[in-house]
Amino acid sequence: MSGVEGYMYPNEITLYWSVLIVLYPYITGLVAGAFILASLERIFNVEAVKPTYRLALLTALSFLIVAPLPLQLHLGHPERSPEMYFTPHATSAMAMFGFVYLWYLMAVLVFEIWLDYRKDIVLLSQSTTGLKRILYRIMTLGSSNISPRSLAIDRKVGWIVTLVGIPSAFILHGYVGFIFGSLKSNPWWDSPLMPVVFIFSAMVSGIAAVLLLYMLTAKLRNQPIDMPCVDTVAMYLFYIFILDFSLEMLDLIHRIYEADESFRSLNFMVHTKLYFSQIVLQLCIGTLVPILLLAIVQVTHLSATIRKRIYVLSGCLVQVGVFAMRWNVVIGGQLFSKSFLGYTTYKVGLVTREGLLVAIFLSILPLAILSGLLKLLPPWPKDEQNLVEAAATHTP
Amino acid sequence: MSRFKDAGHLFRFAFLFVVAFAVFLVVRHFVVPRSFGEYGHYRGAAIGEIAAHPIHFAGHQACEACHADIADTKKAGKHATVNCEACHGPLANHAADPSIQPAKLDTAVLCIRCHAASAAKPKDFPQVDAEQHSSGVACETCHQPHSPAIQAGGAK
Amino acid sequence: MKIDRRHFLVMLPAAAIAWKYLLAGTPEASPNYTMTDHWWSMLIDIPKCIGCGNCVRACAVENDVPDGHFRTWVERYLVTDWHMENPEVVSPDGGKEGFSAAPAEENGKYFFVPKLCNHCADSPCTQVCPVGATFIAPDGVVLVDQTYCLGCAYCVQACPYGCRYIHPEKRVADKCTLCYHRITKGLKPACVENCPTGARQLVDLKDPYDPIHAFLKTHYVQVLKPQMATGAKVFYNEMDGSVR
Structure with a gap:
């Protein structure tokens, strides 16, 4: 059989979890990370990151909308996926996906965004015309009460929602790690650290993504970048990255030192089939280089221009590194035989249902949704000022 | 009383949830196969269907x-x-x-x-x-x- | 062979009726089959296996197993004296067409290991199924409800033995059913029926007269990967420690 070295159990030669399953933890990771960043401002009162608050929420929402699509497309029978809601199997980590997802989407993200934007929505529903007006009208749910008292209630409830949202974000992504980490059949996945590593790498990728998006949108709108804001975000990124890196190294060192029955086989895989994606991309380019870059910013006094460039570069490298990490977990876990005697090869199709084109499309889709959301619910504080005036002139 | 009034929009949001949950329960009632849960968390009728597969080796x-x-x-x-x-x-x-x-x-x-x-x-x-x-x-x-x-x- | 005409005419209706009866039954409908009276499993007698591949072929015919996928397969091990942890294992096309002649090996030993679903009592595959499309039937057989399976392949990942695959046309999980359609009618699974040396035996642990009870008392028997603690029920007689 082509692509097989050594001995694979005959049913192991085909990989069943494709690049789409790589994309899925990557996307949910961005959601969780972006939300954690938003909660920094809300719960931990980090005023400096305020300019990213709404952007982070909208980023989380647009990626969360796309998150289940790769799963759907990978299913043999997507039309049967509602069974997960109707007859969820209590012992299955995957069965909980639907509920965690819906909870997080509706009770946390949509609710929090709605509460935060309610004033804007009401004002917009009064200042716009035509189809847009109808849309905003629907979004007000028929209540145009924006009295100071109602807004005060919104703020309080919003705070509670964010408080609930942090563990929810941890659960959303931690359970993705649990799906892999809880399988005793697969030594590459089987680790109690898996959910924790997933959460921390999620925070890293999500915070980096919001940082990039913030700088990009500022550039596109010809607005100055709020340097204290990006500096603070980059600082948090750096510290969480250090934690993430330590956890991953702990996992690695533990595996190397323990050297259990699977070690020889997995070690060989990392040095051959996974060498580029694991050692080069994930470890060197995607982790060590950005940590070093961010560390340099922390300990030196660089000009704003250089800092911005470093943030953009390390933000991009972080995305590469975290995506490579998801790839190495998902694909790497299927390349070796559970007999520890051989290896297979994963060939990515280009235009197949689970192929590269679909994966690229699914990676761009959240950005398209985000640009739509940014138009519908502009997160920029300046526009808010104009809104009130516009609404005042429109209302008879 | 006015506190309730100022929180009215929250009840509207909550109402959407209740409606969605009710719809879910109704749909669930109709789509879950009848024999589901007969012996365990699966479709009991599946056992009979698998047992009815055609035989090729007579024995x-x-x-x-x-x-x-x-x-x-x-x-x-x-x-x-x-x-x-x-x-x-x-x-x-x-x-x-x-x-x-x-x-x-x-x-x-x-x-x-x-x-x-x-x-x-x-x-x-x-x-x-x-x-x-x-x-x-x-x-x-x-x-x-x-x-x-x-x-x-x-x-x- | 010669059957005289009278003999043939007498036997024909009897055989046909018996056969029709056999085909008609479903476990619920059949008065002879009560699920809770059985706890099915299998015994593999490694020293008896000659690697002919009859079981793999029979299984493929009986269960319409798609090419390149296996509900059962046979591995040939070569363990040399210094390489207990690194046996040389081959299974060309799952052993479906048997194995080519092996050269004599001075420093090692050869043996064949037939594999199939272990019908685990604490099966990791049924644990992870998100919708209850795979389950342990009350008679101990792990089955897949192919009209309910999503095809998510989580069970394929969860099986430590590589016994599951996604059916390329049906796009659902597929695996050994222990020929459930046969054992519920008193027949042997296709692999057992067609094993020429009796290396595979169907076992009913709840049947007090099953020879397995005597066998287990007098032989040294293992299951695959006991460290997985899956409650595997396929017993291997005289299995070498290098088998995984």
Whole structure:
């Protein structure tokens, strides 16, 4: 059989979890990370990151909308996926996906965004015309009460929602790690650290993504970048990255030192089939280089221009590194035989249902949704000022 | 009272949730298969459906119902543990309708499948290098498949 | 063979009726089959296996197993004296067409290991199924409800033995059913029926007269990967420690 070295159990030669399953933890990771960043401002009162608050929420929402699509497309029978809601199997980590997802989407993200934007929505529903007006009208749910008292209630409830949202974000992504980490059949996945590593790498990728998006949108709108804001975000990124890196190294060192029955086989895989994606991309380019870059910013006094460039570069490298990490977990876990005697090869199709084109499309889709959301619910504080005036002139 | 009024929009949001949950429960009631949960967290009827799959190998009991004489020969010989369809192939259709004739067998292929010599086979299992052993002479010239030990006077 | 005409005419209706009866039954409908009276499993007698591949072929015919996928397969091990942890294993096309002649090996031993679903009592595959499309039937057989399976392949990942695959046309999980359609009608699974040496035996642990009980008392028997603690029920007689 082509692509097989050594001995694979005959049913192991085909990989069943494709690049789409790589994309899925990557996307949910961005959601969780972006939300954690938003909660920094809300719960931990980090005023400096305020300019990213709404952007982070909208980023989380647009990626969360796309998150289940790769799963759907990978299913043999997507039309049967509602069974997960109707007859969820209590012992299955995957069965909980639907509920965690819906909870997080509706009770946390949509609710929090709605509460935060309610004033804007009401004002917009009064200042716009035509189809847009109808849309905003629907979004007000028929209540145009924006009295100071109602807004005060919104703020309080919003705070509670964010408080609930942090563990929810941890659960959303931690359970993705649990799906892999809880399988005793697969030594590459089987680790109690898996959910924790997933959460921390999620925070890293999500915070980096919001940082990039913030700088990009500022550039596109010809607005100055709020340097204290990006500096603070980059600082948090750096510290969480250090934690993430330590956890991953702990996992690695533990595996190397323990050297259990699977070690020889997995070690060989990392040095051959996974060498580029694991050692080069994930470890060197995607982790060590950005940590070093961010560390340099922390300990030196660089000009704003250089800092911005470093943030953009390390933000991009972080995305590469975290995506490579998801790839190495998902694909790497299927390349070796559970007999520890051989290896297979994963060939990515280009235009197949689970192929590269679909994966690229699914990676761009959240950005398209985000640009739509940014138009519908502009997160920029300046526009808010104009809104009130516009609404005042429109209302008879 | 006015506090309620200022929180009115929250109740509207909550109401959407309640409606969605109610719709979910109603739909769930109709789409979950009737036999789900009969024995456990699965569709009980599935067991019967799987058990109803078509049979291809009739099993030696079915063969012996008609071919008792051959069964007796076989039981007395070295091939006692070899069931009919191991060589003759799947014959459930023949068992259901004896007018369907089974295909003729080729001993040149069949015997060698088991008896070709290999260092990997158990040592006490009879195995031959076909070329050396019979130099092309068909197996059944000497060995009667249903009782393969060579009797005085050769086959039959 | 010769059956005289009278014999044939007498036997024909009897055989046909017996056969029809056999085909008709479903476990619920059949008065002879009560699920809770059985606890099915299998015994593999490694020293008896000659690697002919009859079981793999029979299984493929009986269960319409797609090419390149296996509900059962046979592995040939070569363990040399210094390489207990690194046996040389081959299974060309799952052993479906048998194995080519092996050269004599001075420093090692050969043996064949037939594999199939272990019908685990604490099966990791049924644990992870998100919708209850795979389950342990009350008679101990692990089955897949192919009209309910999503095809998510989580069970494939969860099986430590590589016994599951996604059916390429049906796009659902597929695996050994222990020929459930046969054992519920008193027949042997296709692999057992067609094994020429009796290396595979169907076992009913709840049947007090099953020879397995005597066998287990007098032989040294293992299951695959006991460290997985899956409650595997396929017993291997005289299995070498290098088998995984």
